[in-house]
Amino acid sequence: xxxxxxxxLSMLLRLQGGMPKKGKIKKSKxxxxxxxKALREATEKLKAEADRRRKEDDMRKRLTENMIEEAKFxxxxxxxxxxxxxxxxxxxxxxxxxxxxxxxxxxxxxEVDMKDAIIQMLDxxxxxxxxxxxxxxxxxxxxxxxxxxxxxSKVRQLESExxxxxxxxxxxxxxxRTEIVxxxxxxxxxxxxxxxLVEQQFKDSESEAKQDFDSQCEELxxxxxxxxxxxxxxxxxxxxxxxxxxxxxxxTYDQTTRQRxxxxxxxxxxxxxxxTNIEAQLKKxxxxxxxxxxxxxxxxxxxxxxxxxxRLMRDERDQISRHFQExxxxxxxxxxxxxxRLMELSIHSRKxxxxxxxxxxxxxxxxxxxxxxxKLETDREKVLPFHPLTIGDDDAxxxxxxxxxxxxxxxxxxxPDGKPVEEWNYLDIFFKRYNKVLLDKMxxxxxxxxxxxxxxxxxxxxxxxxxxxxxxxxxxxxxNPLFVLNNRTNIHxxxxxxxxxxxxxxxxxxxxxxxxxxxxx
Numbered sequence: 001x002x003x004x005x006x007x008x009l010s011m012l013l014r015l016q017g018g019m020p021k022k023g024k025i026k027k028s029k030x031x032x033x034x035x036x037k038a039l040r041e042a043t044e045k046l047k048a049e050a051d052r053r054r055k056e057d058d059m060r061k062r063l064t065e066n067m068i069e070e071a072k073f074x075x076x077x078x079x080x081x082x083x084x085x086x087x088x089x090x091x092x093x094x095x096x097x098x099x100x101x102x103x104x105x106x107x108x109x110x111e112v113d114m115k116d117a118i119i120q121m122l123d124x125x126x127x128x129x130x131x132x133x134x135x136x137x138x139x140x141x142x143x144x145x146x147x148x149x150x151x152x153s154k155v156r157q158l159e160s161e162x163x164x165x166x167x168x169x170x171x172x173x174x175x176x177r178t179e180i181v182x183x184x185x186x187x188x189x190x191x192x193x194x195x196x197l198v199e200q201q202f203k204d205s206e207s208e209a210k211q212d213f214d215s216q217c218e219e220l221x222x223x224x225x226x227x228x229x230x231x232x233x234x235x236x237x238x239x240x241x242x243x244x245x246x247x248x249x250x251x252t253y254d255q256t257t258r259q260r261x262x263x264x265x266x267x268x269x270x271x272x273x274x275x276t277n278i279e280a281q282l283k284k285x286x287x288x289x290x291x292x293x294x295x296x297x298x299x300x301x302x303x304x305x306x307x308x309x310x311r312l313m314r315d316e317r318d319q320i321s322r323h324f325q326e327x328x329x330x331x332x333x334x335x336x337x338x339x340x341r342l343m344e345l346s347i348h349s350r351k352x353x354x355x356x357x358x359x360x361x362x363x364x365x366x367x368x369x370x371x372x373x374x375k376l377e378t379d380r381e382k383v384l385p386f387h388p389l390t391i392g393d394d395d396a397x398x399x400x401x402x403x404x405x406x407x408x409x410x411x412x413x414x415x416p417d418g419k420p421v422e423e424w425n426y427l428d429i430f431f432k433r434y435n436k437v438l439l440d441k442m443x444x445x446x447x448x449x450x451x452x453x454x455x456x457x458x459x460x461x462x463x464x465x466x467x468x469x470x471x472x473x474x475x476x477x478x479x480n481p482l483f484v485l486n487n488r489t490n491i492h493x494x495x496x497x498x499x500x501x502x503x504x505x506x507x508x509x510x511x512x513x514x515x516x517x518x519x520x521x
Contacts, residue, residue, distance in 0.1 A: 097465045104458045111451060125378065133374025140370060147363065151356070158352060165345065173338060180331060187327065191320060198313065205305075213298065220294065224287065235279075373430060376437035 032040070250264070 094465065097461055101458070101461055101465065104454070104461070108451075108454065108458065111454075115447075115451075126375065129374055129377045132377060133371070136370070136374065140367070144363065144367065151359075155356065162349060169338075169341065169345075176334060180334075184327070187323070194316070194320075198316075202309075205309075209302065216294065216298075220290065224290075228283070369430075373433065376433065378433075378436075 246268070
C-alpha cells in the first residue's frame with residue numbers, strides 16, 4: 001500500500017512540473033513555497049511509512065523462516081529421542097523375554113519329566129493288564145462257546161418246529177383248495193346247463209315269432225293286391241266315363257274356342273300326371289300306415305312276452321349272483337384266515353430272529369467291552385480280578401488256605417459282604433472301573449491341551465525374541481513394532497468398526513423401480 005501511495009505521489013509531481021533533482025532542491029531550498037514544503041513533508045512521511053512497512057515485512061518473513069527451521073530441528077530431535085528411547089525399550093523387553101523364557105523352559109522340562117514318569121507307570125500297568133486279559137479271555141471264550149452251542153441247538157429246534165408247521169399248513173391249504181375247486185367246477189357246470197337251456201328256449205320262441213311274422217306279411221301283401229286290383233278297375237271305369245264326357249265337352253268346346261281347347265289339353269295332361277302321382281303317394285302312405293299299425297301291435301305283444309322272460313331271467317340271475325357272492329365270501333374269508341395265520345407266523349418268526357440277533361449283538365458288545373476293560377484295569381484288578389469273599393476273622397474253624405482259595409474263586413455274583421448280588425448290580429464294579437479310567441483319560445487330555453497351549457506360548461515368545469535380535473526377510477515383511485524406517489513402523493492400524501446401521505435395499509425393489517421409471521419415460 002505504501003509503494004502504491006509513493007507511485008501515485010510521483011505521478012502527481014510529474015503532472016505539476018516534474019520532481020526537482022537533488023542539486024536543484026539544495027540550491028532552491030530558500031525559494032520553495034509553502035505548498036512545496038507541505039508536499040515535501042508529506043512525501044518524506046510516505047517514504048518513512050513505506051520503509052517501516054518494508055522492514056516489518058522483512059522481519060515477519062525472517063521470523064517465519066526461523067519458526068520453520070525451529071520446527072524442523074524439533075522434529076529431528078524428537079525422532080532422535082524416540083529412536084534412543086525405542087532402543088532402551090527394546091533392550092529392556094529382550095531382557096524380560098529372556099527371563100520369562102528361562103522360567104517357562106524350566107517349567108516345561110519339569111512337566112515333561114513328570115509326564116514321562118506317568119507314561120512309564122502306565123506302560124507297566126498296561127503290561128500287567130495284558131497278562132490278566134489273556135487269563136480272563138480264555139475263560140470267557142469257553143463260556144462263549146457254550147453259549148453258541150446252546151444257541152445253535154435252540155435255533156435248530158425252532159427251525160424243525162417251523163418247518164413242521166409250514167408242512168401242516170400247506171397240506172391243509174391244498175385239501176381246502178381241492179374242495180373249493182371241485183365245488184366251483186360243479187357250480188359252473190350247473191350254470192352252463194341253465195344257460196344252454198335258456199338259449200334253446202329263446203331260439204325256439206324266436207323261430208315261432210319269425211314264422212308268425214312271415215305269415216302275416218304274406219296275408220297283408222295278398223290283401224293289398226286284391227284291394228289294388230278292385231280300386232284299379234273302378235278307377236278305370238270312372239276314367240273312361242270321364243274321358244267320354246270330356247271328349248264330348250271338348251268337341252263342343254273345341255268348336256267354340258280352339259285356342260282354349262289347346263290350353264285345356266295341356267292342363268288335362270298335367271292333371272292326369274298329378275292325379276297318378278297323388279294316387280301313388282296315397283297308396284304308399286296307406287301302405288306305410290298299415291305296416292306301422294301292424295308293427296306296433298307286434299312290438300306290444302313282443303314287449304309283454306320279453307318282459308315276462310326278462311323278469312324270469314332276472315330272478316334266475318339274482319339267485320345265481322347271490323349264490324356266487326356267497327361262495328366268493330366264503331372263499332375270501334378262508335383266504336383272509338389263511339393270510340392272517342401266515343402273517344402271524346411270519347411276525348413270530350421275525351420277532352424270534354430279531355430277539356436272537358439282539359442277543360447276538362449283546363454278546364458281541366459284552367465281548368468288545370470286556371476287551372476294552374482288560375486294557376484299562378489297574379494293577380490291583382489285574383492281580384485280583386474279583387472281589388474276595390469276606391470271612392470273619394473270629395471264625396477259626398476255617399483254615400487260612402481255604403480262605404485264600406475261596407477268595408480267589410469268588411465271582412461277581414457274591415458281594416464283599418458274602419451275600420449274593422442282584423442281577424442288575426452285576427456291572428457296578430465294571431462301571432466304577434470304567435468311570436475311573438474315563439476320568440483319568442479326561443485329565444490326561446486336559447493336561448495335554450494345557451501343555452500344548454503352554455508350548456505354543458513359549459514358541460511365540462521365542463519367535464518374538466528371535467525377531468527382535470535378528471534381521472531377515474520374514475522380520476522385514478511381517479508387522480514388527482521395533483522396526484522403524486523413516487520414523488514410521490510397518491504396523492497398519494485396523495480401521496475402527498462403526499456401530500452405525502448400514503442401509504440395505506432389496507435388489508428386486510430397485511430393479512422394479514427402474515423398470516417403472518423406464519416405462520414412464
